[in-house]
Each structure stands twice: as C-alpha cells, then as structure tokens.
Amino acid sequence: MNAPSIIQSKKVITYLLFALIFSCGSSDGSSDDTPAPTPALTSLQITSSNGNQLDLSGTNSTTLNVTGKDQFGATIPIAGSISWSSNNSNATVTNSGVVTGKNTGNSTITASSGGVSSTYAITIINSSSQSGTFVYVSDAASFNTGPWQILRYDENGQNGTVFIDENLAWPQDILFMETDEEVLISNLNSGEITKYNASTGAPTGNFASGIGGPTRMKIGADNLLYVLQWAGNGFVLRYQLDGTFVDEFTDVAISRSIGLAWDSSGNLYVSSFGDKTVRKFDPEGNDLGLFISAGLAGPTDIWFDEKNNLFVNDWSGNKVVQFNAAGEYVTDFVASGLNQPEGVDFFPNGDILIGSGGTSEIKMYGANGVFIKDFVTAGAAGLKQPNAVRIRQID
The missing domain is CATH 2.120.10.30 (TolB, C-terminal domain)
Incomplete structure (x- = not known):
C-alpha cells in the first residue's frame, strides 16, 4: 500500500471513531439516551359547571369536574377513583362531585385521588330572603x-x-x-x-x-x-x-x-x-x-x-x-x-x-x-x- 492510501485509510478510521463516540454519548462517557421521567399525578384541578356561588332559592347545585396534572403541568388521566368531601354542613357533595347548598355561608369541597387532593370554595346564598x-x-x-x-x-x-x-x-x-x-x-x-x-x-x-x-x-x-x-x-x-x-x-x-x-x-x-x-x-x-x-x-x-x-x-x-x-x-x-x-x-x-x-x-x-x-x-x-x-x- 502506498503512502497516500495509508493516509486516506487513517482518515476514514478517525472519522468512524468520532462517529461512534457521538452516537454512543458525550465525550465524558454520559449517554443522551437517559429515559425521561415517567409522568405521575401530582395535582388536581377542579372546575365547576355553575360557578362557585349557589343560591338556595335559585341554581342550588353544581357539578365539579377534576382534571389531573403531572409534574410538568400537563394533563394526565386519573387512574384511581375520586373521593369527595365537604368541610361543613353548608353544602353536601356526592361521589360524582355534585354539590348542593344546604345553608347560607361558605363551604370548602375537597377532591382526592391517589394521595393527591385539591379544594374548591363554595358560597351559598338565599336570594329570596x-x-x-x-x-x-x-x-x-x-x-x-x-x-x-x-x-x-x-x-x-x-x-x-x-x-x-x-x-x-x-x-x-x-x-x-x-x-x-x-x-x-x-x-x-x-x-x-x-x-x-x-x-x-x-x-x-x-x-x-x-x-x-x-x-x-x-x-x-x-x-x-x-x-x-x-x-x-x-x-x-x-x-x-x-x-x-x-x-x-x-x-x-x-x-x-x-x-x-x-x-x-x-x-x-x-x-x-x-x-x-x-x-x-x-x-x-x-x-x-x-x-x-x-x-x-x-x-x-x-x-x-x-x-x-x-x-x-x-x-x-x-x-x-x-x-x-x-x-x-x-x-x-x-x-x-x-x-x-x-x-x-x-x-x-x-x-x-x-x-x-x-x-x-x-x-x-x-x-x-x-x-x-x-x-x-x-x-x-x-x-x-x-x-x-x-x-x-x-x-
């Protein structure tokens, strides 16, 4: 093999070595193929069909809906069931998130799933009185x-x-x-x-x-x-x-x-x-x-x-x-x-x-x-x- 051929072969080998290094990871040995963190339920977002004020003499119920959010703020399905509770007797809430006013005042509704919970404030009035x-x-x-x-x-x-x-x-x-x-x-x-x-x-x-x-x-x-x-x-x-x-x-x-x-x-x-x-x-x-x-x-x-x-x-x-x-x-x-x-x-x-x-x-x-x-x-x-x-x- 003559000298030019040897030089050309060395260039090809050098190129292949660099390509191999960059395809496997950075020069310090770290890899770019590290798996991304698995999305997980970290918060719940509650919305209401009728706002946060109920009227004992008018629209006295609302359906609360829950959306799951992961650690990146993206919407994520909620795998488990939602449990609902009210902090007092001013309002009741069903297992499906339907809130009904009972007495005038304030009430806080809590939704929980998989160890994650969120609250929603409700005001109950009586416009007729x-x-x-x-x-x-x-x-x-x-x-x-x-x-x-x-x-x-x-x-x-x-x-x-x-x-x-x-x-x-x-x-x-x-x-x-x-x-x-x-x-x-x-x-x-x-x-x-x-x-x-x-x-x-x-x-x-x-x-x-x-x-x-x-x-x-x-x-x-x-x-x-x-x-x-x-x-x-x-x-x-x-x-x-x-x-x-x-x-x-x-x-x-x-x-x-x-x-x-x-x-x-x-x-x-x-x-x-x-x-x-x-x-x-x-x-x-x-x-x-x-x-x-x-x-x-x-x-x-x-x-x-x-x-x-x-x-x-x-x-x-x-x-x-x-x-x-x-x-x-x-x-x-x-x-x-x-x-x-x-x-x-x-x-x-x-x-x-x-x-x-x-x-x-x-x-x-x-x-x-x-x-x-x-x-x-x-x-x-x-x-x-x-x-x-x-x-x-x-x-």
Missing part, C-alpha cells in the same frame, strides 16, 4: 396581584361571605344600580367597569372599558355616572347609566385621583393621591384650582357634612383630616387607630364605617369621630386590604 342591611367591601388583597374579591357582611359586620370573585382586576369602588338590579365594580388593572347581578353577584358583562385605571364612581345630580382615573389623562369622565360615554367633564389632569364629592353648591372636589391635594371644579367642570394644597400625605376618599366641612381619608397619614368650607385645616377627625384608611360609608344614624387596610379591618365611628368598635374584625371572611365600603339596605 336577602332583606335587611348588608355591608359590601372590595378587597384589594395584594393590590395589583390579588387575589381579589368583593365580600359581604351582615348589619353587625358578621357572617362574611364571598359575593364576587370573578372578572376582577384590582377592584376599587362598588356602586349598586337598584332599578336595574345590577352592581358595578371599577377595576384599576383592566381599565373596565364590570357588571354583576345585585342579588347573586353573577357577572353580567361590561359597563365601560378603555378607562385609565378607574377608581371612584358616583352618580351626580345630573343623573350621570362620574368616574375617576388613576392613570390615563387624569380627567373626570361621565357616562350615562347604561354605560354610554358622555364626555370628559374636566380638562385638568389629576394624578392618581381616588376620591370625589360635591359641596352644597354643586362644586366637585377630587382628591389626588399622587399630588397629595384636593382640587375643586365648578358645576360645569371648570377648574377652580387647589382647595387643599398641604397637610395631606396620601388622600383617598373624601366627603362633606351638612356644614360643608370636608373630611379626607389620609391613607399614608393613617388618619382622617377635617377642613372647613374655605379649605382650612380644622382637626384630625380620627387621629389614631386607623392604618391606611380607604373606603367609607354611613349608617342612617350617622355612624361611619371606614376601611383600615393596614389592619384588614372595617372600623366604626360615631358622627363625632369617636371610635365605637371594630365592625369587621381583622381578616374576617378572608379580608386583607379593604378598598371600598358600601352599606346597602334591601327591602
């Missing part, structure tokens, strides 16, 4: 990350239940449209005002969208809905009560506006959490300048009394501040006991409910600002960060 006074609270929870909910309590701040937990995105205000039997919820994150059945809390659609972070909502003397914006152009918006957009009522940007109220002359006042001020507009929406320019650390809700004194929930200052009709500081109406106050409403006798976000409570005060009691105790019904507080009388 919803008469009396109720208190509704929007729970901002962990602010822009949730989980969000609208809670309902009785007139004593007890027996809390989840009223709404669907289609929410950092819920702000609560507004009941009694003639339409609907309730509106403003959602800062989605830019939407969503609609729900006022009795059951079931979603019924959108009232408005494309808003720059809607916060407070109130119906004015002109029977239009006024809506504040946390972001966007910062103007006050107006809508007809069917959701039709009317106009931008103001043309002055208000940074992170989150409180509005009218005085006895029909002038509109808007609080700016961003600028730590309260701005005044005339009844036509013309800017009258800053009404309060100092003394606030982070204002949220505002309201007037019959003497045109203005009261401001100072979220960052942990107090309620009173100003007179000229915008001059009067006193700290509530000087202690509150932590991140937001959300306010009034009982017919003048008693005031104020949300205390930092303590996960709703506190009650007299018309003179004197503390009465913790109306909703810390964390009751899962409350974390109260935002809006709304008292509703149902006849």
Whole structure:
C-alpha cells in the first residue's frame, strides 16, 4: 500500500471513531439516551359547571369536574377513583362531585385521588330572603396581584361571605344600580367597569372599558355616572347609566385621583393621591384650582357634612383630616387607630364605617369621630386590604 492510501485509510478510521463516540454519548462517557421521567399525578384541578356561588332559592347545585396534572403541568388521566368531601354542613357533595347548598355561608369541597387532593370554595346564598342591611367591601388583597374579591357582611359586620370573585382586576369602588338590579365594580388593572347581578353577584358583562385605571364612581345630580382615573389623562369622565360615554367633564389632569364629592353648591372636589391635594371644579367642570394644597400625605376618599366641612381619608397619614368650607385645616377627625384608611360609608344614624387596610379591618365611628368598635374584625371572611365600603339596605 502506498503512502497516500495509508493516509486516506487513517482518515476514514478517525472519522468512524468520532462517529461512534457521538452516537454512543458525550465525550465524558454520559449517554443522551437517559429515559425521561415517567409522568405521575401530582395535582388536581377542579372546575365547576355553575360557578362557585349557589343560591338556595335559585341554581342550588353544581357539578365539579377534576382534571389531573403531572409534574410538568400537563394533563394526565386519573387512574384511581375520586373521593369527595365537604368541610361543613353548608353544602353536601356526592361521589360524582355534585354539590348542593344546604345553608347560607361558605363551604370548602375537597377532591382526592391517589394521595393527591385539591379544594374548591363554595358560597351559598338565599336570594329570596336577602332583606335587611348588608355591608359590601372590595378587597384589594395584594393590590395589583390579588387575589381579589368583593365580600359581604351582615348589619353587625358578621357572617362574611364571598359575593364576587370573578372578572376582577384590582377592584376599587362598588356602586349598586337598584332599578336595574345590577352592581358595578371599577377595576384599576383592566381599565373596565364590570357588571354583576345585585342579588347573586353573577357577572353580567361590561359597563365601560378603555378607562385609565378607574377608581371612584358616583352618580351626580345630573343623573350621570362620574368616574375617576388613576392613570390615563387624569380627567373626570361621565357616562350615562347604561354605560354610554358622555364626555370628559374636566380638562385638568389629576394624578392618581381616588376620591370625589360635591359641596352644597354643586362644586366637585377630587382628591389626588399622587399630588397629595384636593382640587375643586365648578358645576360645569371648570377648574377652580387647589382647595387643599398641604397637610395631606396620601388622600383617598373624601366627603362633606351638612356644614360643608370636608373630611379626607389620609391613607399614608393613617388618619382622617377635617377642613372647613374655605379649605382650612380644622382637626384630625380620627387621629389614631386607623392604618391606611380607604373606603367609607354611613349608617342612617350617622355612624361611619371606614376601611383600615393596614389592619384588614372595617372600623366604626360615631358622627363625632369617636371610635365605637371594630365592625369587621381583622381578616374576617378572608379580608386583607379593604378598598371600598358600601352599606346597602334591601327591602
């Protein structure tokens, strides 16, 4: 064999050796043919045919369905049978996952299979017997990350239940449209005002969208809905009560506006959490300048009394501040006991409910600002960060 042939043969042998190495594994002897882990049932996902709220006087049952998930999050068949249980007598559940409400309140349903379990929360109401006074609270929870909910309590701040937990995105205000039997919820994150059945809390659609972070909502003397914006152009918006957009009522940007109220002359006042001020507009929406320019650390809700004194929930200052009709500081109406106050409403006798976000409570005060009691105790019904507080009388 001549020299060129020997060289060519060595090249072929070298090539075959490299091909053999790469076909068997890496150069360190490891193999690429290691079997993948076998999928195994690691979690259960529960869904409901009728949502998570049952009505003793309406749709009072739902079928829960279970899907298995493996360690990679992929759907996997469930080999064994599913066992069901309820944590109390408010609801029963059959072997096939059919849940039936028995008493008003909350119930947690558990599904188990092969040592893996998951839970599903159910709220049971009775729409035919919803008469009396109720208190509704929007729970901002962990602010822009949730989980969000609208809670309902009785007139004593007890027996809390989840009223709404669907289609929410950092819920702000609560507004009941009694003639339409609907309730509106403003959602800062989605830019939407969503609609729900006022009795059951079931979603019924959108009232408005494309808003720059809607916060407070109130119906004015002109029977239009006024809506504040946390972001966007910062103007006050107006809508007809069917959701039709009317106009931008103001043309002055208000940074992170989150409180509005009218005085006895029909002038509109808007609080700016961003600028730590309260701005005044005339009844036509013309800017009258800053009404309060100092003394606030982070204002949220505002309201007037019959003497045109203005009261401001100072979220960052942990107090309620009173100003007179000229915008001059009067006193700290509530000087202690509150932590991140937001959300306010009034009982017919003048008693005031104020949300205390930092303590996960709703506190009650007299018309003179004197503390009465913790109306909703810390964390009751899962409350974390109260935002809006709304008292509703149902006849």
